[in-house]
Amino acid sequence: MKYEAEGQTSSDPGQEQAAGKVVEHVRRLIESGQLRQGDRLPPERDLAVEIGVSRPSLRSGLRTLAAMGAVVSRQGAGTFVSAGPPRLEQGPLRFLAALHGFTRDDMFEARRVLEVGSAGLAAERASSDQLAVMAEEVTGMFAAIGEPQEFLRHDIQFHRAVAAGSGNPVLATLIDTLAELVYERRRMTVERAHDLKQSADMHRRIYQAIKARDPERARREMSEHLALARQAQASEEEAEKPAERGVPS
Amino acid sequence: MKYEAEGQTSSDPGQEQAAGKVVEHVRRLIESGQLRQGDRLPPERDLAVEIGVSRPSLRSGLRTLAAMGAVVSRQGAGTFVSAGPPRLEQGPLRFLAALHGFTRDDMFEARRVLEVGSAGLAAERASSDQLAVMAEEVTGMFAAIGEPQEFLRHDIQFHRAVAAGSGNPVLATLIDTLAELVYERRRMTVERAHDLKQSADMHRRIYQAIKARDPERARREMSEHLALARQAQASEEEAEKPAERGVPS
DNA sequence: GGGCCATGGTGGTAAGACCAATCCTCTTGA
DNA sequence: TCAAGAGGATTGGTCTTACCACCATGGCCC
Numbered sequence: 100m101k102y103e104a105e106g107q108t109s110s111d112p113g114q115e116q117a118a119g120k121v122v123e124h125v126r127r128l129i130e131s132g133q134l135r136q137g138d139r140l141p142p143e144r145d146l147a148v149e150i151g152v153s154r155p156s157l158r159s160g161l162r163t164l165a166a167m168g169a170v171v172s173r174q175g176a177g178t179f180v181s182a183g184p185p186r187l188e189q190g191p192l193r194f195l196a197a198l199h200g201f202t203r204d205d206m207f208e209a210r211r212v213l214e215v216g217s218a219g220l221a222a223e224r225a226s227s228d229q230l231a232v233m234a235e236e237v238t239g240m241f242a243a244i245g246e247p248q249e250f251l252r253h254d255i256q257f258h259r260a261v262a263a264g265s266g267n268p269v270l271a272t273l274i275d276t277l278a279e280l281v282y283e284r285r286r287m288t289v290e291r292a293h294d295l296k297q298s299a300d301m302h303r304r305i306y307q308a309i310k311a312r313d314p315e316r317a318r319r320e321m322s323e324h325l326a327l328a329r330q331a332q333a334s335e336e337e338a339e340k341p342a343e344r345g346v347p348s
Numbered sequence: 349m350k351y352e353a354e355g356q357t358s359s360d361p362g363q364e365q366a367a368g369k370v371v372e373h374v375r376r377l378i379e380s381g382q383l384r385q386g387d388r389l390p391p392e393r394d395l396a397v398e399i400g401v402s403r404p405s406l407r408s409g410l411r412t413l414a415a416m417g418a419v420v421s422r423q424g425a426g427t428f429v430s431a432g433p434p435r436l437e438q439g440p441l442r443f444l445a446a447l448h449g450f451t452r453d454d455m456f457e458a459r460r461v462l463e464v465g466s467a468g469l470a471a472e473r474a475s476s477d478q479l480a481v482m483a484e485e486v487t488g489m490f491a492a493i494g495e496p497q498e499f500l501r502h503d504i505q506f507h508r509a510v511a512a513g514s515g516n517p518v519l520a521t522l523i524d525t526l527a528e529l530v531y532e533r534r535r536m537t538v539e540r541a542h543d544l545k546q547s548a549d550m551h552r553r554i555y556q557a558i559k560a561r562d563p564e565r566a567r568r569e570m571s572e573h574l575a576l577a578r579q580a581q582a583s584e585e586e587a588e589k590p591a592e593r594g595v596p597s
Numbered sequence: 598g599g600g601c602c603a604t605g606g607t608g609g610t611a612a613g614a615c616c617a618a619t620c621c622t623c624t625t626g627a
Numbered sequence: 628t629c630a631a632g633a634g635g636a637t638t639g640g641t642c643t644t645a646c647c648a649c650c651a652t653g654g655c656c657c
Contacts, residue, residue, distance in 0.1 A: 117610060118411065122439075130446045142638060153611045155404055158640085162367065162408050166415035167440040169447075174639045175619030185444045190371075191416040192518075195434045197379045198418075201518055209518040212465030213458075220457075269441075269450050269458040273522065366641065391607060402642045407609085423608045424650030 117152040121160025124150050125169070129180065137182035140170065166190070185268060187276040203284065204329070210277040211325040214258060217265035217274060218305060218321035222314040225264030232260040233306045240299040247289040250299075255282060257302055261321075264309065288335040301327070366401040370409025373399050374418070378429065386431035389419065415439070434517060436525040452533065453578070459526040460574040463507060466514035466523060467554060467570035471563040474513030481509040482555045489548040496538040499548075504531060506551055510570075513558065537584040550576070 128134040140146060147157040161178060164170045168188045172178040195201060221229070239253035258278060262271035292298075301324040308317035377383040389395060396406040410427060413419045417437045421427040444450060470478070488502035507527060511520035541547075550573040557566035 126443070126446070129443065136447055144638085155612085156610060159408065159411050159610090161639095162411040163415040164443075166412040167437070167443055169440070169443040172639060173619080174617065175637075177619090177638065181447065185448045185450075187440055187444070188416070191418070191436055191440075194375070194378065194413075194416055194418040195436070195521060197375070198385055198430065199434045199517055201434075205516050205518040208469075208516050209462075209522060212462060212469075212519060216461030216465065220461075267454050267457050268448055269454040269526075270461060272444060273458060277518075393607085404643090405641060408640095410608095421608060422650080423648065424606080426607065426650095 117156035118159035118163060120152060121146075121150055121157050122163050125160070125164055129169070134180050136180055138180045140178040140180070142177065184275075185272045187272055189276055189280055192276065192280065203281070206277055206280055207325070207329050207332075210274065210281060211322065211329075213270060213274045213277065214261070214325060215318050215322045217262045217267070217270050218309065218317040219314040220267060220270070221261050221264030222309045222312055222317040224266045225261075225309055229260060229264040230306075230310055233257060233264065233309065236260055237299065237303050237306050240295075240302055244295045244299065247292055247295065248286070250295050251282070251285060251289050254298070254302070257306075261305070261309065284336070285332060288332060291335045292331065294331060298324075298328070298331075366405035367408035367412060369401060370395075370399055370406050371412050374409070374413055378418070383429050385429055387429045389427040389429070391426070433524075434521045436521055438525055438529055441525065441529065452530070455526055455529055456574070456578050456581075459523065459530060460571065460578075462519060462523045462526065463510070463574060464567050464571045466511045466516070466519050467558065467566040468563040469516060469519070470510050470513030471558045471561055471566040473515045474510075474558055478509060478513040479555075479559055482506060482513065482558065485509055486548065486552050486555050489544075489551055493544045493548065496541055496544065497535070499544050500531070500535060500538050503547070503551070506555075510554070510558065533585070534581060537581060540584045541580065543580060547573075547577070547580075 125134070125140070134140070141149065143154055143157055143161070147154045150157065152160075161170060161172065165172060166188065168181055168186065170178050170180055192201075192206075196206070225233075236253045236257035240250055240257070243249040243253060255278065259271070259275065262274045265271065301320065305317060305320045305324060308320050374383070374389070383389070390398065392403055392406055392410070396403045399406065401409075410419060410421065414421060415437065417430055417435065419427055419429055441450075441455075445455070474482075485502045485506035489499055489506070492498040492502060504527065508520070508524065511523045514520065550569065554566060554569040554573060557569050
């Protein structure tokens with residue numbers, strides 16, 4: 100059977116973009132619960148006929164979904180609904196930054212707004228388990244005063260724990276996305292940091308405020324911490340200007 | 349200035365996916381300033397040979413860029429770098445919501461954190477022009493007490509003006525994205541709102557606090573406003589239990 | 598001179614084929 | 628009997644070719 104003849108394939112204005120149909124289809128599958136985290140989608144060839152588009156169009160739609168972080172494809176294995184903690188792609192933000200001239204300070208400040216808010220909420224709602232995680236990370240920071248990279252790991256985890264303590268996954272996801280962009284730079288400058296002890300202290304105070312169920316103090320401590328952290332990073336970047344090379348991709 | 353001459357096309361698993369090369373290429377063009385807002389990209393056929401991939405692969409990459417909001421394609425016209433105000437696609441957030449069960453309340457609360465922060469910053473930095481826009485929108489709200497949809501328009505514009513007044517484009521972009529998701533529902537319930545006068549008053553108080561350069565008061569007023577707004581919307585949704593599902597497009 | 602339409606360029610879709618990575622099963626050897 | 632390896636089958640990744648739908652421009656007709 101060859102549909103090669105004209106008439107069928109063409110003159111089909113009612114149909115939206117073929118790729119759009121794919122996104123819609125998968126979105127429905129996910130929202131209706133037929134697809135959950137980590138589930139595997141049908142093979143492309145099958146899914147294409149199921150939706151009624153060609154394979155290239157299907158792939159185009161999957162590409163869009165992948166760019167949104169909704170699915171991930173592994174050659175030879177299949178296409179899977181994204182699993183793991185919720186996370187926004189940072190590509191879009193990066194492009195916006197390049198196109199509209201967002202500065203690192205803008206990012207940092209936005210992150211600060213979010214984290215200050217999350218600290219306040221965490222002081223109101225954090226579970227004892229979540230408090231325990233925060234305490235652990237603070238301890239880890241004190242233990243890693245001499246190892247900047249290790250210190251940074253605990254630093255990141257602490258902020259993540261606070262975000263989780265806010266009980267708001269949207270907030271936590273946004274914070275994670277922004278923080279990632281900030282830490283990307285931080286990893287290269289942290290080696291020159293000389294005030295890790297002070298930084299650990301500040302984290303401890305944040306933790307104590309949250310544990311004391313004092314939202315206002317938690318907000319203030321977090322705000323001060325991030326204000327100083329930004330200053331510190333700025334001065335560290337200033338310290339060594341023209342390194343930059345050797346960072347492909 | 350090409351460092352990437354080492355691995356050739358064959359036997360080079362290190363080479364990114366063809367589509368990835370496209371994204372990289374365009375990213376470089378944008379970040380280096382060779383492409384700016386609204387610029388048109390070369391035709392697909394040309395760009396494909398320029399980058400060294402087939403046209404389907406190129407289209408795959410452009411699809412990714414489009415999903416990130418970096419470019420938009422118009423059939424028959426060409427592919428253009430996104431212009432207009434910075435804006436994040438909300439598709440990713442929607443998927444995260446569906447996958448991880450983000451509630452509307454979560455979104456609203458995250459938005460509240462951002463808007464409270466932006467109100468505080470606006471009180472510190474908003475220019476007189478930006479203040480004038482806020483005042484105009486408040487006036488518009490009072491004038492549209494009897495027309496819910498028109499009222500909502502000014503409501504949205506007011507919050508946008510405050511976000512702009514914060515002087516932080518990242519913050520403004522995030523607020524816009526979240527607010528859009530919230531307003532989507534709001535448009536269907538605002539008809540049943542009965543306290544538009546009160547809402548306009550609250551916006552006026554926010555404006556006055558910002559104009560008075562009183563960050564703390566601005567934050568408090570914004571916080572109260574959004575807390576009440578959430579309650580109001582919840583009760584309006586409760587008033588008419590719709591079919592929930594079935595969000596087209 | 599103004600409005601209409603033909604034409605070329607551009608993105609959108611489709612089909613078929615082949616490659617590469619992965620997974621699974623079956624064989625083979627200890 | 629069981630484990631390790633080899634093979635095939637499955638699946639995503641890419642390329643080639645072809646055609647269609649839409650848009651913009653400019654020439655043509657009225």
